[in-house]
Amino acid sequence: MEKQAVQNLIQKSKADFTEVRIQDKAYTIISYKGKDLEHIQSLRDIGGIVRTLVAGAWAVSTFNNLNDLEKEIEKATKNARTIAHNVPEDKKVSLKEVPPVIDEVKTILDKDFRIVPLQEKKELVEKYNDIILRNKHIASTTTHYRDEFSHIYYCNSEGTYIHEERPDARIRFVATAKNAQNIQRALGGVATSRGFRPLETLEQEAHETAQRAAMLLHAQPPKGGEYTVILDPILAGTFIHEAFGHFSEADHISENKKLKDVMQLGRSIAVPALNVIDDGSREGLRGTHKYDDEGVKTKKNYLIHNGKLVGRLHSRQTAAKMNEAVTGNARALSYHYEPIVRMTNTYIDRGEASFEDLLKSTKRGIYAKSFFGGNTAFELFTFSSEYAFMIEDGKITTPLCDVVLSGNLFKTLQNIELIANDLGWEENGGCGKMGQVGLPTPTGSPHIKINNVIVGG
Amino acid sequence: MKEKLVDILTKTFREWELFSIRKEKRPIQFASGACTMIKESVTEGFAIRVIDKGKIGFFASTSLHNIPEIIEQLKTNLVFGKEGAFEFTDNYTADNRIQTYDPAIENLSNEKIIFQGQEVVNKIAEYNSDIDINVYLEAETNDIHLLNSRGLNLSEKKSLYSCVIEGTLSDQGEIINVYKGGASGAYDLAIMEIAREIIFVFEYSKKKVRLDRNNTKVPIIFHPDAIDVLFLPIFHAFNGHNMYLGTSPLLGKEGLQEFSTHLTITESPQTHHATFSRNFDDEGIAIREKYLVKNGRINEFLYDLNTAHNMNTTVTGNGFRSNASSPNMFMEPTINTTGLSVKEGTIKNDDIIKNTKRGIIIYSLLGVGQGNIINGNFSNNIQIGFYIENGEIVGRVKDIMIAGNSFECFKNIDCIGNKRFHEKETLSTPYMQFSNINVVC
Numbered sequence: 037m038e039k040q041a042v043q044n045l046i047q048k049s050k051a052d053f054t055e056v057r058i059q060d061k062a063y064t065i066i067s068y069k070g071k072d073l074e075h076i077q078s079l080r081d082i083g084g085i086v087r088t089l090v091a092g093a094w095a096v097s098t099f100n101n102l103n104d105l106e107k108e109i110e111k112a113t114k115n116a117r118t119i120a121h122n123v124p125e126d127k128k129v130s131l132k133e134v135p136p137v138i139d140e141v142k143t144i145l146d147k148d149f150r151i152v153p154l155q156e157k158k159e160l161v162e163k164y165n166d167i168i169l170r171n172k173h174i175a176s177t178t179t180h181y182r183d184e185f186s187h188i189y190y191c192n193s194e195g196t197y198i199h200e201e202r203p204d205a206r207i208r209f210v211a212t213a214k215n216a217q218n219i220q221r222a223l224g225g226v227a228t229s230r231g232f233r234p235l236e237t238l239e240q241e242a243h244e245t246a247q248r249a250a251m252l253l254h255a256q257p258p259k260g261g262e263y264t265v266i267l268d269p270i271l272a273g274t275f276i277h278e279a280f281g282h283f284s285e286a287d288h289i290s291e292n293k294k295l296k297d298v299m300q301l302g303r304s305i306a307v308p309a310l311n312v313i314d315d316g317s318r319e320g321l322r323g324t325h326k327y328d329d330e331g332v333k334t335k336k337n338y339l340i341h342n343g344k345l346v347g348r349l350h351s352r353q354t355a356a357k358m359n360e361a362v363t364g365n366a367r368a369l370s371y372h373y374e375p376i377v378r379m380t381n382t383y384i385d386r387g388e389a390s391f392e393d394l395l396k397s398t399k400r401g402i403y404a405k406s407f408f409g410g411n412t413a414f415e416l417f418t419f420s421s422e423y424a425f426m427i428e429d430g431k432i433t434t435p436l437c438d439v440v441l442s443g444n445l446f447k448t449l450q451n452i453e454l455i456a457n458d459l460g461w462e463e464n465g466g467c468g469k470m471g472q473v474g475l476p477t478p479t480g481s482p483h484i485k486i487n488n489v490i491v492g493g
Numbered sequence: 494m495k496e497k498l499v500d501i502l503t504k505t506f507r508e509w510e511l512f513s514i515r516k517e518k519r520p521i522q523f524a525s526g527a528c529t530m531i532k533e534s535v536t537e538g539f540a541i542r543v544i545d546k547g548k549i550g551f552f553a554s555t556s557l558h559n560i561p562e563i564i565e566q567l568k569t570n571l572v573f574g575k576e577g578a579f580e581f582t583d584n585y586t587a588d589n590r591i592q593t594y595d596p597a598i599e600n601l602s603n604e605k606i607i608f609q610g611q612e613v614v615n616k617i618a619e620y621n622s623d624i625d626i627n628v629y630l631e632a633e634t635n636d637i638h639l640l641n642s643r644g645l646n647l648s649e650k651k652s653l654y655s656c657v658i659e660g661t662l663s664d665q666g667e668i669i670n671v672y673k674g675g676a677s678g679a680y681d682l683a684i685m686e687i688a689r690e691i692i693f694v695f696e697y698s699k700k701k702v703r704l705d706r707n708n709t710k711v712p713i714i715f716h717p718d719a720i721d722v723l724f725l726p727i728f729h730a731f732n733g734h735n736m737y738l739g740t741s742p743l744l745g746k747e748g749l750q751e752f753s754t755h756l757t758i759t760e761s762p763q764t765h766h767a768t769f770s771r772n773f774d775d776e777g778i779a780i781r782e783k784y785l786v787k788n789g790r791i792n793e794f795l796y797d798l799n800t801a802h803n804m805n806t807t808v809t810g811n812g813f814r815s816n817a818s819s820p821n822m823f824m825e826p827t828i829n830t831t832g833l834s835v836k837e838g839t840i841k842n843d844d845i846i847k848n849t850k851r852g853i854i855i856y857s858l859l860g861v862g863q864g865n866i867i868n869g870n871f872s873n874n875i876q877i878g879f880y881i882e883n884g885e886i887v888g889r890v891k892d893i894m895i896a897g898n899s900f901e902c903f904k905n906i907d908c909i910g911n912k913r914f915h916e917k918e919t920l921s922t923p924y925m926q927f928s929n930i931n932v933v934c
């Protein structure tokens with residue numbers, strides 16, 4: 037749709053605030069399962085979302101037929117009005133003021149996947165899949181490729197108009213190894229917003245994924261109990277995202293008096309060596325955008341500084357509610373959804389120890405590597421590593437499988453003993469919240485050592 | 494527009510299939526007890542599959558505007574397409590006798606949905622005004638249409654109404670989070686019943702129980718809300734595609750007595766107005782009832798057209814674009830279950846608790862799906878679970894994990910209750926009790 041046409045329709049809206057986001061997405065999926073090509077698809081998804089605010093109440097409308105935009109704005113305005121009188125005074129929505137922006141955000145790709153022929157993509161995926169299958173322990177694989185390129189047009193009644201290009205591409209490996217007694221899986225792959233090139237050299241990654249699955253066949257589950265645990269950067273980053281990051285999302289905090297107390301800024305929440313940051317402006321990562329989905333500029337936000345809680349993540353709505361500054365963390369998965377408070381690129385900053393220091397100081401423990409899954413229920417968390425090793429007398433020894441770690445967030449943050457200096461990033465992560473599942477949320481961390489973690493087995 | 498597309502498809506491809514859908518959703522949410530947002534969504538679009546020279550081409554889009562471009566894309570996708578020597582179906586004989594649509598859901602006003610949400614909020618607030626309450630209600634109607642080059646022309650309207658209630662209470666420095674949901678294909682969801690169950694859980698959570706570390710050998714009772722964790726490996730094992738790939742641990746075990754004789758699992762899509770009720774799958778195959786496990790014996794696996802062809806077996810009507818209840822046009826049909834149910838035992842659900850001297854009943858687990866769903870190993874934190882002593886629930890257990898293997902669990906089932914829960918949802922079971930699950934604390 038024409039910029040002017042959208043702006044005119046928004047100007048005609050009778051709501052207190054009106055925004056329109058239109059997304060035009062083209063994507064390609066190629067996947068192999070075992071030796072078979074399972075999917076090869078190209079898809080086109082075009083749609084829009086209208087959000088209107090009337091007397092402190094929201095209405096949202098999503099649609100595929102862009103010619104309906106005027107009708108959708110009217111419908112949303114009417115719907116917002118019908119619920120507005122029921123919204124209690126203290127729940128009425130207002131928005132933190134932000135300067136209007138007019139901008140065009142273009143992206144530069146290291147090899148643009150839109151012009152890579154389907155055949156070339158297919159051959160690449162097949163090559164990696166074959167590498168995994170060549171390992172004689174491997175019974176099956178999933179090798180999944182996906183690229184997508186979105187044009188997002190954001191326009192609101194305050195004069196903001198942004199056209200942003202959002203590229204994303206990834207290859208994911210699942211290697212399944214099998215012998216007479218056992219079946220095990222290993223995961224690998226790369227996800228990136230930088231283009232096709234970073235996906236072209238994953239031979240080693242594919243090879244190692246197969247090897248890990250084979251290794252896990254002979255791994256034992258740990259004996260259940262309390263352990264000292266060293267987390268690798270992938271698992272530690274995921275831990276901080278899952279167990280702590282979601283606590284920093286102000287939509288949870290702003291509505292809940294008691295959580296607000298727990299998450300009081302200035303409170304000592306962790307060991308003094310811990311620094312946790314969410315940065316939507318950090319160059320080259322999948323969680324990076326110049327603006328969030330309300331047209332607010334992204335930036336680097338400290339959440340924990342020297343063990344103290346110093347910040348949280350906001351949308352315009354939560355920033356107004358808690359009378360704090362906006363942080364640029366209102367994100368929407370697609371045009372099907374309204375923006376909600378989300379993390380971007382979340383990481384534990386580097387410490388001073390070396391990985392060797394962490395190991396050497398551990399008499400008996402578990403070195404847990406890579407992320408398999410996780411979830412939380414407020415202060416309780418459970419997450420599982422893809423594979424792990426015993427540590428005995430400072431040395432990595434026998435491989436372990438099915439390592440599931442669990443505990444209480446606040447106790448665990450006080451039990452971090454050492455933080456290494458080897459910050460690493462994991463970009464495969466996708467986050468789910470309120471039905472919006474799979475939002476790119478990279479995580480980063482150095483190796484960290486935590487005492488007294490419950491390990492199931 | 495659609496007629497024109499059909500016309501060009503017929504002229505261009507010998508074997509084609511056109512799936513189209515219009516989906517209307519009205520999710521309404523009460524966040525912290527207040528409804529501050531109202532939402533309406535319409536999604537419409539189509540997916541095309543073509544088969545030629547043993548290959549399949551797939552394309553899906555929300556826009557019909559550029560038909561020549563659609564045809565070009567299909568041709569390209571076909572050249573590099575996956576292998577598929579099967580044929581589309583033309584022998585649909587069932588007569589849409591399963592009821593899938595309830596106009597009461599489509600006609601439900603936003604005001605009425607909001608009223609229902611408010612009732613839940615009031616009910617729980619009346620019990621304890623400190624509980625932070627979120628309620629999520631959603632009315633959905635799907636219009637499904639399937640056409641193919643063999644003359645198949647099927648359509649179905651499908652409705653859904655679902656509810657999730659979440660309550661959070663901070664109490665003496667700890668936070669308890671309780672959620673429960675329900676869904677139905679008709680406007681008959683007992684929403685207030687779900688609210689009452691939430692209150693029940695909060696009430697019994699008041700007292701905490703510390704488990705003796707040296708005395709953790711106790712039977713585990715699964716409330717049907719928490720039992721998914723045991724069935725994920727079962728879903729995986731009965732999926733015909735995993736037979737084809739050789740990753741199903743039940744491969745080659747057809748007809749064998751693998752599980753306890755108490756265990757019978759049916760795929761029961763013949764239910765009216767269930768979330769999964771359909772008359773045909775997303776490839777146009779008639780839905781029928783199946784036994785996956787019959788008295789512990791492995792009976793039947795699930796197949797879609799392509800996998801059935803590759804395995805040289807009969808298609809079972811399990812080809813769904815994501816799932817049976819709410820198809821996603823961007824997904825190619827793959828094997829999925831509609832609704833599984835576990836046959837009732839003879840003992841009353843409540844009597845299972847009454848007969849337990851020492852044990853744990855689990856209402857919800859953390860980390861479901863993180864286990865090894867292929868070999869069946871699981872290990873989960875108990876989110877909501879209660880300690881039972883002398884036949885009575887005495888309090889909530891904390892910081893406890895359970896670990897076991899689902900295939901092993903189903904080999905030795907202590908008992909199965911006589912009433913199923915979630916009858917209109919994808920997994921319906923009674924209470925089930927097991928003694929071979931480890932407890933770690």
Ligand SMILES: [Zn+2]
Binds near residue numbers: 277
């Ligand atoms: Zn997350």
